[in-house]
Amino acid sequence: MTYQVFDTSLRDGAQREGISYSVVDKLAVARLLDELGVTFIEGGWPGAMPKDTEFFARARTELSLRNAQLVAFGSTRKAGVGVKEDAQVRALLDAQTPAVCLVAKSDVRHVERALRTTLDENLAMVRDTVAFFVAEGRRVFLDCEHFFDGFRFDAAYTASVAATALEAGAEVAVMCDTNGGMLPSMVTRAVGDVAQRLATLLGTTPEEAVRRLGIHCQNDTSCAVANTIAAVEAGVRHFQCTANGYGERPGNADLFATVANLQLKLGLPVLPEGGLEKMVRVSHAIAEIANLAPDTHQAYVGAAAFAHKAGLHASAIKVDPVLYNHIDPSVVGNDMKILVTEMAGRASIELKSRELGVDLAGHPETAARVTNRVKQLEAEGWSFEAADASFELLVRAELGETPVPFSLESYRVIVEHREDGAVVSEATVKVRVRGERVIATAEGNGPVNALDMALRQALSRHYPRIAGFELSDYKVRILEGSHGTGAVTRVLVETVDSDGRDWTTVGVHENVVEASWHALVDALTYGAALAPAQPVG
Ligand SMILES: CC(=O)SCCNC(=O)CCNC(=O)[C@H](O)C(C)(C)COP(=O)(O)OP(=O)(O)OC[C@H]1O[C@@H](n2cnc3c(N)ncnc32)[C@H](O)[C@@H]1OP(=O)(O)O
Ligand SMILES: CC(=O)C(=O)O
Secondary structure, three states: OOOEEEEOOOOOHHHOOOOOOOHHHHHHHHHHHHHHOOOEEEEEOOOOOHHHHHHHHHHHHHOOOOOOEEEEEEEOOOOOOOHHHOHHHHHHHHOOOOEEEEEEEOOHHHHHHHHOOOHHHHHHHHHHHHHHHHHOOOEEEEEEEOHHHHHHHOHHHHHHHHHHHHHOOOOEEEEEEOOOOOOHHHHHHHHHHHHHHHHHHHOOOHHHHHOOEEEEEEOOOOOHHHHHHHHHHOOOOEEEEEHHHOOOOOOEOEHHHHHHHHHHHOOOOOOOOOOHHHHHHHHHHHHHHHOOOOOOOOOOOOOOOOEEOOHHHHHHHHHOHHHHOOOOHHHHOOOOEEOOOOOOOHHHHHHHHHHOOOOOOOOHHHHHHHHHHHHHHHHOOOOOOOOHHHHHHHHHHHOOOOOOOOEEEEEEEEEEEOOOOOEEEEEEEEEEEOOEEEEEEEEEOOHHHHHHHHHHHHHOOOOHHHHHOEEEEEEEEEEOOOOOOOOEEEEEEEEEOOOOOEEEEEEEEOOHHHHHHHHHHHHHHHHHHHOOOOOOO
16 A cells, blocks of 8 residues: 655745745755655746746756655646646646646635636636646646535535546545644544545545545644544545645644654555654754754654653653653654753653763762752752753762862953943953963953953963864843842853864853853863863973
């Protein structure tokens, strides 16, 4: 039994607000989808926009697809226009793809009010256009717009649109939930009814009829994936989705969740061997090309899809990860991670420490002390969830292993607003490094930048690697006071070294400069410990 994974990221997915692919972007997305192993890639609407016309022209020489066939999208001929005279049909033909997907009206109200034509002419538009492309040797799919709404309003007419397309040679008539208002139970019922009607019209059995149907779900009820699965469970074998669920309004059925559910939960052979493991990489790469931040909480592929925060989860995971994961994350190319927060228990601390290379298995008292310390600090506004480096330093401190590259005598920062409008920050730090007293002064474009420069200058003679560190991100959050205290500032600092390694540290204080200082000290302490101090020549 074969399934058709029809990806429409480059057509319907591009209809999402905020996405504007270049032709080069589209070619790159097509390559990624092909690598994943989808059956069809709908590349766009040639003739509707120059970019899509160019995409198909360049695809002929620049894309060599191994798994997928390229599909060009367009509408049936216009009402009252001969198929061969229709400019849009011509552009679709000129795209020279092995398959085309035609959109047709299948709801009486749309035919009469949007197309402003007769019901018979609409059927003729479907018949003529499908037959034309079949005669030209193309595989043809028909997207029946507003199929489910139309079927509820006038089942006989909507079914006749699908039957007309199939009789004219279309491979599949796709039931589109264009307005995205369906629920899974409604889809299940409708597919059964459609199959019955279609069987009568085509003179086949309902089982044969359902295999010539496809499903395309918009996500307006947040049920697009569930609706797609309901249709497949009802016998449909062609399903349309988009990478990361991108699409018009709230989007379409997410390709990754749909495919993983069908393959891992229902055991259906959907992607070729090895496809599932590429999902995380392909999902994130497409997000990057779309210029959208990957959704951390996306099912299966999000960075937090297997992130565990609750202490009780971690305590069971310590026994066996299977106890709190619905699948092995590596099957879809993802990883499990343990988060350390105020919700952590000793098991979370032990697992997280192990992830960072610190073994607390033989140190139950240390794990308990770290747990209490984390809870206490989080109550004061600290957050270790995104600051692994500060957490590791805290654990090592409890184990008596903290590297201490320097001790602070004092620091001072001034911000000077000059007559010409220039604002200059200057910091001086006085520290002891391996027995030597070092005083360093530096200017920066702000007080934190000046402090960072001065501290790095003070340490870099003993720790030359520090000169190659860069403060790559700096986030400040003002936290409302709790338990009768005033507001505090939390600072997260991300540092990157010349080898591309990065780490994040945290600092909290009522004063933003002091909070930043804590985060900077952790950043340099952690970074210095990555490579031991070198002798000063
Ligand atoms: C449900 C979906 O998402 S389907 C995909 C929708 N995607 C897009 O619309 C994106 C690309 N679209 C476009 O670039 C433009 O809308 C075009 C080039 C297709 C058409 O542009 P225009 O010619 O300026 O027409 P406009 O968009 O205003 O109206 C659409 C026309 O197509 C007709 N039409 C709509 N659906 C169909 C259909 N299935 N078959 C034939 N004609 C159709 C409409 O009746 C209307 O005709 P009219 O111009 O005679 O009134
Ligand atoms: C064709 C399509 O994208 C829809 O009906 O939603």
